[in-house]
Amino acid sequence: MPFANLIAGAWVEGDGSENINPSDTGDVIGLYSRASAGQVGDAIDAAETALHAWARTTPQFRAEILEKVGLEIAARKEELADLLAREEGKTLAEATGEVMRASQIFRFFAGEAVRIPGEKLDSARPGVQIEITREPVGVVGLITPWNFPIAIPAWKIAPALAYGNTVVFKPADLVPGSAWALAEIIKRAGIPEGVFNLVMGRGSVVGEEIIKSPKVDAVSFTGSVSTGQHILQTVAARGGKVQMEMGGKNPLVVLNDADLDVAARVALDGAFFSTGQRCTASSRLIVEEGIHDRFVSRLAEMLRDQVVDDARKPGTTIGPVVDQRQLDQDLRYIEIGRKEGAKLLHGGERLNREKQGFYLAPALFTEADNQMQICREEIFGPVATVIRARDYEEALHIANDTPFGLSSGICTTSLSKAADFRRNSEAGMVMVNLPTAGVDYFVPFGGRKASSYGSREQGRYAVEFYTSVKTSYVAP
Numbered sequence: 001m002p003f004a005n006l007i008a009g010a011w012v013e014g015d016g017s018e019n020i021n022p023s024d025t026g027d028v029i030g031l032y033s034r035a036s037a038g039q040v041g042d043a044i045d046a047a048e049t050a051l052h053a054w055a056r057t058t059p060q061f062r063a064e065i066l067e068k069v070g071l072e073i074a075a076r077k078e079e080l081a082d083l084l085a086r087e088e089g090k091t092l093a094e095a096t097g098e099v100m101r102a103s104q105i106f107r108f109f110a111g112e113a114v115r116i117p118g119e120k121l122d123s124a125r126p127g128v129q130i131e132i133t134r135e136p137v138g139v140v141g142l143i144t145p146w147n148f149p150i151a152i153p154a155w156k157i158a159p160a161l162a163y164g165n166t167v168v169f170k171p172a173d174l175v176p177g178s179a180w181a182l183a184e185i186i187k188r189a190g191i192p193e194g195v196f197n198l199v200m201g202r203g204s205v206v207g208e209e210i211i212k213s214p215k216v217d218a219v220s221f222t223g224s225v226s227t228g229q230h231i232l233q234t235v236a237a238r239g240g241k242v243q244m245e246m247g248g249k250n251p252l253v254v255l256n257d258a259d260l261d262v263a264a265r266v267a268l269d270g271a272f273f274s275t276g277q278r279c280t281a282s283s284r285l286i287v288e289e290g291i292h293d294r295f296v297s298r299l300a301e302m303l304r305d306q307v308v309d310d311a312r313k314p315g316t317t318i319g320p321v322v323d324q325r326q327l328d329q330d331l332r333y334i335e336i337g338r339k340e341g342a343k344l345l346h347g348g349e350r351l352n353r354e355k356q357g358f359y360l361a362p363a364l365f366t367e368a369d370n371q372m373q374i375c376r377e378e379i380f381g382p383v384a385t386v387i388r389a390r391d392y393e394e395a396l397h398i399a400n401d402t403p404f405g406l407s408s409g410i411c412t413t414s415l416s417k418a419a420d421f422r423r424n425s426e427a428g429m430v431m432v433n434l435p436t437a438g439v440d441y442f443v444p445f446g447g448r449k450a451s452s453y454g455s456r457e458q459g460r461y462a463v464e465f466y467t468s469v470k471t472s473y474v475a476p
């Protein structure tokens, strides 16, 4: 029996699709139902029907449900992390961190539900009062990628519910396991029927139904640029509200005055952990001339110490690539990099392990030029390029010379250069002596340029997307 979709409070089966472990392709985690177009329509109708009553529940009622969800995720963190590592391929330590983040997000938005902001002002007209309040947007469609199978769903679902919206949630087809587990937790926490619906399956069927439906008032999407652009055009054309987080080609600048150990550790983590499959990964390492050779040899040394193996095996530091398609893409870009004239200093070859999996040795290119394809396009794997810079000014220019603008970083001991970089980096998130990936759950997350569209996700800033502002005038 396949794991079922959650529609109007009931578990509804569809055609089963295999969820495969990328560390061991012989291991089938389970069969998960793919929703039909008709079932997605039922889920949207259920969300529409449930909206009126849910939007009028007390903030306390919604807070208690979110709190319960957050607490149960934390209580089951080992089991959920094991499932996540098994279906996505990040290490158990990384998966545990992600699961805890999902728990923290639900608890954070339990608090936000009871402090929805508003304003009261005196009108320009005598005696008249103005009240600015926030109301739910309505039915929201949430579409998520495979690389954070529980945290990204959490950071969309929790604020959507906290602010009184009803939800139709479509996880990535590759990782339905964590999404299903989360849906089951939300159902058991007492969510009223139809308020939260899970529809699993392909983007071309399930996703399309969601984005085209005039009953879906808003769509929050995280994924690739090409899918994002299609969704933006489709939803905006029918007047829907859209929020999108997409790709990155994030720069990490390393200056001559950087602490070498800090810089190498920051680069290793940012570029290669989570198998480089993070939208915030440091895929461009822009290194000032004077530290270049020392930095490269230290990073290569650290890469030699990495253990690429089964995500759930103790000692593994880098898990497999998520699937064959992504592995082919990584290998294709490695070939492109070679042909473009970058020097493959480390890795880049397929690895065999005890079990059949999608193992790739982390690849480090040196002597790269920022105009090369491998420096301009998101690869989304364990592949990083080192680009030389004459000085800080050139490094900053290279860092900003990209279509993307999600995250950026600098390793330096100079307060003034760090301050200048923070001010002039064209990214939504800037890190000093820290990896470009790895962020807190209670502050805004998002980027600029081709990386993002619409208002920020997470923290108090999530209120912008998940509410609609109303201005009321009251005469005595």
Ligand code: NAD
Binding pocket: 143, 144, 145, 146, 147, 148, 170, 171, 172, 173, 201, 202, 203, 204, 206, 207, 208, 211, 222, 223, 224, 225, 227, 228, 230, 231, 245, 246, 247, 248, 278, 279, 378, 380, 406, 451
């Ligand atoms: P993807 O764009 O292929 O898919 C994302 C989601 O969109 C999936 O659920 C997919 O099924 C759905 N989808 C596909 N076609 C659709 C359609 N026509 N209509 C509606 N939905 C559709 O992305 P992916 O491969 O799952 O994830 C990797 C990408 O996600 C990378 O580009 C990465 O940078 C990006 N990402 C961005 C962030 C961020 O916050 N900026 C975070 C994580 C991942």
